[in-house]
Amino acid sequence: QVQLVQSGADVKKPGASVKVSCKASGNSFTSYIIHWVRQAPGQSLEWMGWINAGNGDTKFSQRFQGRVTITSDASAGTAYMELSSLRSEDTAVYYCARGPNGDYSWFDPWGQGTLVTVSS
Amino acid sequence: DIVVTQSPDSLAVSLGERATINCKSSHSVLYSSNNKNYLAWYQQKPGQPPKLLIYWASTRGSGVPDRFSGSGSGTDFTLTINSLQAEDVAVYYCQQHYSTPQTFGQGTKLEIK
Numbered sequence: 001q002v003q004l005v006q007s008g009a010d011v012k013k014p015g016a017s018v019k020v021s022c023k024a025s026g027n028s029f030t031s032y033i034i035h036w037v038r039q040a041p042g043q044s045l046e047w048m049g050w051i052n053a054g055n056g057d058t059k060f061s062q063r064f065q066g067r068v069t070i071t072s073d074a075s076a077g078t079a080y081m082e083l084s085s086l087r088s089e090d091t092a093v094y095y096c097a098r099g100p101n102g103d104y105s106w107f108d109p110w111g112q113g114t115l116v117t118v119s120s
Numbered sequence: 121d122i123v124v125t126q127s128p129d130s131l132a133v134s135l136g137e138r139a140t141i142n143c144k145s146s147h148s149v150l151y152s153s154n155n156k157n158y159l160a161w162y163q164q165k166p167g168q169p170p171k172l173l174i175y176w177a178s179t180r181g182s183g184v185p186d187r188f189s190g191s192g193s194g195t196d197f198t199l200t201i202n203s204l205q206a207e208d209v210a211v212y213y214c215q216q217h218y219s220t221p222q223t224f225g226q227g228t229k230l231e232i233k
Contacts, residue, residue, distance in 0.1 A: 001182075045170065045213060045224040061221040095169055103220050104151075106160040108181055110169035 002026050004034075004096050004111035011117045017084040020114045022096030024077050030054040033099045034079040035107055036070060038092040048094075050102045051079055059102055086118045122147045122216050126225035132233040139201040141228045143214035148194045149177075151218065158218035161190055161199045163210045164227075170213060174199065206232060 007021040024032060036048040049060035051070040058070050069082040079096060093113040099105030123146040133139040149158045157177035162170035172181040174190035177197055187202040201208055209232060214225045 044226050045215070047222045047224075059220065063221075097169075104158055104217050105222065106172060106175040106215065106217050107162075107170070108172035108175075110171070113169050 002028075002032070002098060002109060004098065004109060006094075006096060006111040006114045009115040009117070011119065012086050013120055014087055014118055016086050016118075017082055018086060018116050019080055019082040020094050020096075020116070022079045022081070022111050024079070024098075026077075029072075029077040030074050032079075033102050033105065034070075034072065035097050035099050035105065036068075036081045037095045037097060037107065037110075039095070039113075040089070040092040043092075048081070050099065050105070052102060053079060057102070083116075086116075088118050090116065091118045092116060121221055122149070122219055122223050124214055124216050124223050124225040126212075126214060126228045128228060129226070130229040130231065132231045133201075133204050134233045135204055135206065137204055139204050139208070139230055141199045141201075141212050141214075141230070143192075143197040143199070143225055145195045145197075145216050145218075147218075149216045149218035150194050157193050157197070158216060159190070159192070159197050160215045160217055161188075162213045162215065163208075164213065165210045173212075175217070201230075204232070 003025040005023045032053045035050040051058045053072045072079045097107035097110040127142045159177040161174040164170040178190045211227045
């Protein structure tokens with residue numbers, strides 16, 4: 001059973017960038033599709049994008065187009081999500097999750113989440 | 121984008137009773153080529169990530185107890201929890217996985233009466 005372990009909480013100033021990592025257990029990392037989903041305090045869930053860890057293909061929500069970058073490092077078994085031009089509304093818990101595919105995907109399992117706080 | 125709306129926003133049910141949560145999508149999520157509904161359900165407890173319960177509207181995820189069941193087709197779906205246990209207190213979300221961006225409902229908070 002794959003497990004996803006994320007990097008720790010981070011505090012950033014408005015206008016800065018944040019990079020969150022997601023390390024997968026097991027030996028099949030290049031067969032994974034890793035999605036990123038965020039949850040603002042007290043709010044629902046919002047899908048951000050995915051990466052195919054095998055070929056590097058990515059797809060993003062239009063809401064984050066131009067601000068989000070998702071990459072992966074097969075040798076480290078790790079996916080990364082970088083969000084730039086941060087504003088206070090980006091304060092949220094950011095989750096990585098595996099999907100059976102890119103589009104048409106449910107999410108299972110999830111990482112433990114990374115709280116990103118944007119504050120001056 | 122497909123809008124997903126849950127009802128009610130919250131409900132309280134007695135231990136051992138049945139809880140029912142509804143989910144409505146603004147567009148059908150039934151994929152005609154395989155006759156599958158692309159709708160998932162998650163359970164989220166405080167301080168934890170969501171946990172997959174159901175996908176394809178009615179297929180239980182790995183290790184999910186059979187007191188959790190999903191039903192519905194097209195635009196209207198239901199999550200049913202039979203014989204409510206104390207550990208079922210959580211927020212439940214539905215998610216359409218029919219089209220990008222995948223979108224979630226606003227959540228339903230389930231408490232014990």
